Amino acid sequence: MKVDKKRLAIIIIISILFVASLIFLLVGIGVNLFKDAPNLLIFFILLTSGFAALLALSIFKSANDSSSLKMLEVENEYNFGVKNSFNNLFLFKKRAERKQRIYGKRNKNQHMMAFTFSNMSISKNINRNKEIFLLNDHIASFLHSLPSKINSSNRYFVFGFSRGVFLIYAYNQTDQTMQEICEIITREIYQCSEVNCPHTWVQPFFGIATVKDEYVTNQIENALLARDFSERNFETVTYYQDSFRKVVSASDIEELTEALERKEFVVYYQPKYNLSTKKFVSAEALIRWESDKYGLLAPRLFLNKAESAGLIHDIDIYVLRQVCEDLNDTIRRGRRVLPVSVNFSMYEFFSPNFLDVVMNILEEFNIPTNLIQIEITEATSQANQFLSISIIKKLKEKGIRVLMDDFGIGFSNVGNLKKIPFDAVKIDKSFIDDIVASTKAREIVRFLIGLCKVNDMEVIAEGVDSKEQVEILKKIKCDTIQGFFYSKAIPRKDFDRFLIDNPFEKKEVKST
Structure with a gap:
């Protein structure tokens, strides 16, 4: 244990002053030095008493600090594995x-x-x-x-x-x-x-x-x-x-927890149309809350609360399980099956057992890995590139495709495309909105598409709402379209019917 040299020096100095004052007082009394000077005697008595009290206080404080230091060292041995006097x-x-x-x-x-x-x-x-x-x-x-x-x-x-x-x-x-x-x-x-x-x-x-x-x-x-x-x-x-x-209220947490237990959250599906094959080739799973109290709620109205309440893990896993259950039922009934992409929060994607959880659910419902795709945002992929790359490689080794969502906003860095091995990139709707009216916006999207092609990644345009947008994206070599032009996100039963009978694939069949 370290000795506080400064405190030790103070104790020594006070001790010397106390001893010197005491000796002077005793000698003075012995030789009648204070016989004619009673005030001087009182002064030295008070001075000696003061030094004595100060010395006692210093020794007590030093002993108390030594005891505290010993306790601190024991605490730090638990925290650090070694004894030290680092502040608790x-x-x-x-x-x-x-x-x-x-x-x-x-x-x-x-x-x-x-x-x-x-x-x-x-x-x-x-x-x-x-x-x-x-x-x-x-x-x-x-x-x-x-x-x-x-x-x-x-x-x-x-x-x-x-x-x-x-x-x-x-x-x-x-x-x-x-x-x-x-x-x-x-x-x-x-x-x-x-x-x-x-x-x-x-x-x-x-x-x-x-x-x-x-x-x-x-x-x-x-x-x-x-x-x-x-x-x-x-x-x-x-x-x-x-x-x-600003925390989520107890009532909010209770409502969300009960909604999970009662399975009020439902999965809607939005199809993605490939411009080359002229077929719907996959879909994205999007959560909704069918609340008895509030009606049908979009994700933006409850996901932030769920994250603050610590329920985002439960919702991520809930969606994946529901998608796998729907896929299993579709396969069992012999209906047309498309791969489905599932969004995962940053919290879930970087959790230590993420891959094991995904694989266990797929095995539970007997779903081939090529029917599940993982979507993460560009912000998630950039939070820790080293770990992102490691997780994505392991997913791809299992046969699961990984998509970058919302490319072009927030953390955008074109160099990221070369570093992180995504299978597909989804260009954010904010870029698509202006491609009809703005030459600049059109050229930016053309550049992004070219960049993805160089890196052997599929390009998916999000939020495509009009035929004019589709025609432009086709000219600048976009691969796949997702948006209201083809279909909004719809419930599972409507989605199954849509795949059987829709105007886009039927039109293409008739024209061949």
């Missing part, structure tokens, strides 16, 4: 409060940061706890050198660790510097994990809250909420917003 939550709050009392009136930036990393074993029969202990301990040691890496001072920072989360209070640092701190820590985590955690995949997530006039406890909560938001959305860094505290 109690000491972190105490020291952050003291810093804020000192710096609070200087009108400088103050931030509270919380970060941790998700970890997932990539090898079987490996005790990853040992690897995580090593990584935690390394990062705790590394943080003490962090201020020097951004040309700052240790006195402007407080570091802590609680329940798997690292905490940082930072004074007089800009938002840009806080971003730089996140990047430095991320690099260190990756470098350390490569050496010490070869069997564990780790991904850091940061939450940052700007300090305002509020208790330190609230500041920490804000940073933790931002960190949780980062992990849910697979974003590396998130700044706290007041909207993060």
